[in-house]
Amino acid sequence: MxxxxxxxxxxxxxxSHATFAVERAYPVPPERVFFAFSNLDSKRRWFAEGEGWxxxxxxxxxxxxxxxxxxxxxxxxxxxxxxxxxxxxxxxERIVITYRMAVAGAPISVSLATIEFSPSGKGTVLxxxxxxxxxxxxxxxxxxxxxxxxxxxxxxxxxxxAA
Amino acid sequence: MxxxxxxxxxxxxxxSHATFAVERAYPVPPERVFFAFSNLDSKRRWFAEGEGWxxxxxxxxxxxxxxxxxxxxxxxxxxxxxxxxxxxxxxxERIVITYRMAVAGAPISVSLATIEFSPSGKGTVLxxxxxxxxxxxxxxxxxxxxxxxxxxxxxxxxxxxAA
Numbered sequence: 340m341x342x343x344x345x346x347x348x349x350x351x352x353x354x355s356h357a358t359f360a361v362e363r364a365y366p367v368p369p370e371r372v373f374f375a376f377s378n379l380d381s382k383r384r385w386f387a388e389g390e391g392w393x394x395x396x397x398x399x400x401x402x403x404x405x406x407x408x409x410x411x412x413x414x415x416x417x418x419x420x421x422x423x424x425x426x427x428x429x430x431x432e433r434i435v436i437t438y439r440m441a442v443a444g445a446p447i448s449v450s451l452a453t454i455e456f457s458p459s460g461k462g463t464v465l466x467x468x469x470x471x472x473x474x475x476x477x478x479x480x481x482x483x484x485x486x487x488x489x490x491x492x493x494x495x496x497x498x499x500x501a502a
Numbered sequence: 503m504x505x506x507x508x509x510x511x512x513x514x515x516x517x518s519h520a521t522f523a524v525e526r527a528y529p530v531p532p533e534r535v536f537f538a539f540s541n542l543d544s545k546r547r548w549f550a551e552g553e554g555w556x557x558x559x560x561x562x563x564x565x566x567x568x569x570x571x572x573x574x575x576x577x578x579x580x581x582x583x584x585x586x587x588x589x590x591x592x593x594x595e596r597i598v599i600t601y602r603m604a605v606a607g608a609p610i611s612v613s614l615a616t617i618e619f620s621p622s623g624k625g626t627v628l629x630x631x632x633x634x635x636x637x638x639x640x641x642x643x644x645x646x647x648x649x650x651x652x653x654x655x656x657x658x659x660x661x662x663x664a665a
Contacts, residue, residue: 470633
């Protein structure tokens with residue numbers, strides 16, 4: 340599933356909408372994968388940290404209506420902020436979030452992400468579906484999907500170490 | 503544009519994703535249409551009130567990061583809640599919101615809506631694009647689009663009276 344539409348008018352910046360879905364299997368049960376999303380330290384490790392990334396701020400309230408905020412940059416790059424809100428939580432089964440991102444203070448996108456955890460043998464199939472709107476960059480949806488796949492690999496490393 | 507995918511697994515409720523877009527022309531300039539979204543009293547009139555609807559609560563903070571909350575029912579029906587957050591605002595041009603809805607306390611959906619105001623002659627073309635995830639009801643996306651078109655007509659009446 341990959342759908343993208345671009346709209347542009349002379350009077351306002353282009354806005355594009357895109358949806359993508361990423362599926363990834365992990366060799367640990369749903370409870371363990373869910374924990375990596377709900378636990379602050381674990382989430383910070385695989386989601387915010389990583390070689391070359393400087394985490395300036397990371398706070399999270401994992402509850403419906405709760406906010407998660409991260410502020411970071413890559414190397415000497417511009418500051419990036421992520422304002423997330425938890426919208427729906429079904430323990431060990433589903434998390435729905437919305438988030439907006441800005442680079443150097445300029446809004447670049449708003450997204451709605453559905454994360455589903457399904458048992459598969461002794462492991463888990465995670466399905467990540469993101470519906471988003473992007474400002475001023477019609478190719479941003481495709482780039483976001485690449486970034487998302489990288490995060491799913493970072494999560495695999497977190498689960499391998501801490502399992 | 504109308505895309506819908508349904509996923510269902512034995513271990514968790516069905517989740518469906520849908521996107522729809524509604525376009526509506528109004529005979530007043532973008533500033534006037536934008537005002538009907540940004541002004542609390544005007545928004546409440548066309549968005550929350552209406553024949554048969556009982557508005558139990560309506561509060562709004564029209565600013566990025568600000569929340570809007572409404573609690574209402576239709577006749578003697580169950581209580582419905584709408585938790586909205588303003589995600590992006592470009593005065594007279596664009597509003598992006600996310601919102602979750604619940605009926606009798608049970609979550610039914612989370613949505614990301616992009617509202618664009620484009621000048622057209624002396625009037626405005628409003629484009630409303632909603633990307634959503636629905637819980638336990640695969641036909642909910644189609645119903646939401648019907649409800650949205652009704653709201654665009656209620657907005658037309660508000661603009662006709664107050665213009």
